[in-house]
Amino acid sequence: MPFTSKKNSAVLTRAIQGRMRQPTTTMRGYEAVNRLLVAAGVETVFQYMAEDTMELFADMERTHADDLSVIHTRHEQGAMAMADAYARAGSRIGVCIVGRGPGIAQTGTAMLNARTNGSRLLVIVPTPARDDDHDPKDFDQTGYLRSTIGDVLTVRSETTLLDQVTEGLRRTHLGESPVAVQVPKDILKGSIPDETILDDLPFDASLATTRPDPPRIEPDPDKIDAAVDLFLDADAYQPPVILAGTGAAAPETRETIETLAERLSAVLLTTLKNIDAFADHPFATGFSGSWGDQLSNEFLSEASYVLAIGCSLNDHTVYDGDLIADDATVVHVDADPASIGRFTPVDLGIVGDAHRTVEALIEAVDRAGIDREGELWTDDLRKRIADYSALDWREFPEADGAVDPRALTRKLETILPGARLVGNDGGQFRKWSFHALTARPEDSIVGCDFAAIGLGVPMGVGLGQYLKDERRANGEDRVAITFTGDGGFMMSIQELETAARHDIPLIVVLGNDSSLGSEYHYLDVQGDAAEVARIDTPNLADVSAALGTEAHRITALDDLDAIADRLQDPEGPVVLECVIDHEVRHHSY
Ligand SMILES: Cc1ncc(C[n+]2csc(CCOP(=O)(O)OP(=O)(O)O)c2C)c(N)n1
Numbered sequence: 286m287p288f289t290s291k292k293n294s295a296v297l298t299r300a301i302q303g304r305m306r307q308p309t310t311t312m313r314g315y316e317a318v319n320r321l322l323v324a325a326g327v328e329t330v331f332q333y334m335a336e337d338t339m340e341l342f343a344d345m346e347r348t349h350a351d352d353l354s355v356i357h358t359r360h361e362q363g364a365m366a367m368a369d370a371y372a373r374a375g376s377r378i379g380v381c382i383v384g385r386g387p388g389i390a391q392t393g394t395a396m397l398n399a400r401t402n403g404s405r406l407l408v409i410v411p412t413p414a415r416d417d418d419h420d421p422k423d424f425d426q427t428g429y430l431r432s433t434i435g436d437v438l439t440v441r442s443e444t445t446l447l448d449q450v451t452e453g454l455r456r457t458h459l460g461e462s463p464v465a466v467q468v469p470k471d472i473l474k475g476s477i478p479d480e481t482i483l484d485d486l487p488f489d490a491s492l493a494t495t496r497p498d499p500p501r502i503e504p505d506p507d508k509i510d511a512a513v514d515l516f517l518d519a520d521a522y523q524p525p526v527i528l529a530g531t532g533a534a535a536p537e538t539r540e541t542i543e544t545l546a547e548r549l550s551a552v553l554l555t556t557l558k559n560i561d562a563f564a565d566h567p568f569a570t571g572f573s574g575s576w577g578d579q580l581s582n583e584f585l586s587e588a589s590y591v592l593a594i595g596c597s598l599n600d601h602t603v604y605d606g607d608l609i610a611d612d613a614t615v616v617h618v619d620a621d622p623a624s625i626g627r628f629t630p631v632d633l634g635i636v637g638d639a640h641r642t643v644e645a646l647i648e649a650v651d652r653a654g655i656d657r658e659g660e661l662w663t664d665d666l667r668k669r670i671a672d673y674s675a676l677d678w679r680e681f682p683e684a685d686g687a688v689d690p691r692a693l694t695r696k697l698e699t700i701l702p703g704a705r706l707v708g709n710d711g712g713q714f715r716k717w718s719f720h721a722l723t724a725r726p727e728d729s730i731v732g733c734d735f736a737a738i739g740l741g742v743p744m745g746v747g748l749g750q751y752l753k754d755e756r757r758a759n760g761e762d763r764v765a766i767t768f769t770g771d772g773g774f775m776m777s778i779q780e781l782e783t784a785a786r787h788d789i790p791l792i793v794v795l796g797n798d799s800s801l802g803s804e805y806h807y808l809d810v811q812g813d814a815a816e817v818a819r820i821d822t823p824n825l826a827d828v829s830a831a832l833g834t835e836a837h838r839i840t841a842l843d844d845l846d847a848i849a850d851r852l853q854d855p856e857g858p859v860v861l862e863c864v865i866d867h868e869v870r871h872h873s874y
């Protein structure tokens with residue numbers, strides 16, 4: 286649909302006036318904003334309505350119902366978390382529109398979560414009318430948005446409204462961080478001059494559904510040779526480690542890394558965010574770090590040569606540096622020069638695209654005549670890796686009427702749909718899903734960047750909505766799944782009703798230990814009064830069913846068999862309330 290011409294806009298304006306019976310001669314601000322969003326290819330908007338945005342949503346309903354899915358949430362924080370997860374799921378940007386003042390103030394945690402991740406999220410939010418001295422909803426909204434979203438644009442006049450929203454869309458499309466556009470309420474509701482409505486859009490109609498290709502930065506050949514020299518100087522009897530992060534997550538990069546690992550006889554590790562990048566590889570041990578697989582941490586701490594690719598080597602991954610031996614040689618590859626050595630000292634930094642750098646390393650390794658294939662990739666090593674599971678670290682006594690979360694997540698791996706997009710909340714329960722569930726990096730959204738709980742359910746709804754849009758466009762077959770504890774679930778339970786009302790397919794795996802489990806175990810390990818973190822919950826399957834979802838209560842592993850079929854192609858939200866043993870502790874506590 287062409288955006289509009291001045292001539293068309295006049296015709297359209299007359300038609301809208303006729304319907305709205307408003308004595309204006311030009312288009313309203315909100316009408317122009319809506320047209321711009323649709324023209325940019327936005328397919329879904331997550332929102333919570335207020336008096337300053339209500340006409341905008343009325344116009345979306347009246348004029349754009351065929352082009353836009355407008356998700357009416359139950360809490361602004363939910364709307365923001367959904368839009369964030371939607372943005373993380375693939376190449377579409379997330380759009381969230383909430384009211385000024387208290388509306389946007391409710392969303393701080395979700396905005397910080399999006400910013401910490403670098404989500405392509407566009408927030409549109411009104412400000413008080415320019416001539417209003419006593420708006421009860423007024424606060425330092427700009428300062429608040431700067432400290433949460435970061436990048437804030439503010440519309441100053443009717444003539445720049447569309448320019449600023451266009452700029453917001455453009456920055457969200459191009460960037461790796463969220464953007465907020467503030468629009469004074471009087472500009473949003475008032476008329477905008479005809480001449481600001483452009484004949485031709487200054488962007489492509491797929492702006493909101495595509496992601497620009499990142500520049501491929503060629504590595505410095507001297508640095509490549511230096512990395513190979515350092516490898517030759519390292520202890521040849523100790524398996525070198527290749528540690529790959531999200532910068533190396535693209536499938537073709539993973540394959541190239543596997544080839545390099547073979548030449549070097551290296552063990553393959555990932556960061557948490559690049560989980561399962563090498564899932565089927567016999568010499569891959571999982572992710573390292575504070576929550577990581579102990580075997581990965583062992584290899585990392587014993588390695589004399591560590592090649593880190595596309596990761597920041599932050600405290601999560603290297604456990605405050607404890608996982609890197611003092612005499613280890615660390616080579617760090619990243620496309621962002623500022624990332625090299627930022628958290629962990631390194632011996633050599635190579636600025637470059639992960640894929641191109643690994644290809645260059647393979648060429649240099651070949652030139653140097655290095656082919657250690659099989660030298661350290663022995664049957665013993667293969668067996669050691671195959672026999673290991675992070676879930677087996679110790680025994681816990683069996684509990685009545687509750688399942689061991691480790692056996693539960695193992696079983697879920699076999700009965701949840703294989704084509705899956707997995708998200709999660711904070712807390713202990715979801716940590717087992719990292720070890721038990723297979724989800725390639727593109728199928729896994731580790732969503733707790735700001736270490737918050739309470740966002741798992743709405744983020745799951747955002748993932749479900751993304752797959753709905755993707756299914757319509759490209760025949761997607763994955764099912765959205767989110768893992769949450771009872772504490773996080775109770776913070777955002779209302780969004781189950783949103784998912785049910787909008788028929789958004791989603792499986793919520795809820796590990797109910799009637800505890801703030803994380804705190805319970807921290808306190809318990811410290812020998813403190815852990816019982817303070819125990820909180821009885823109601824029957825959460827019943828509560829979920831009352832909110833319109835399909836819900837099942839699991840108190841024994843066999844309960845899962847009876848419902849396995851129902852999980853394969855859900856048409857709306859399904860909650861699995863799994864009553865789990867609160868004494869079983871993850872090894873990270
Ligand atoms: C918004 C927010 N509030 C509090 C915390 C502290 N916190 C971290 S994990 C956790 C326990 C969450 O309980 P639950 O969701 O039931 O998960 P569990 O650990 O029991 O599996 C809490 C309270 C936090 N990270 N974020």
Ligand SMILES: [Mg+2]
Binds near residue numbers: 770772797801802
């Ligand atoms: Mg809990």
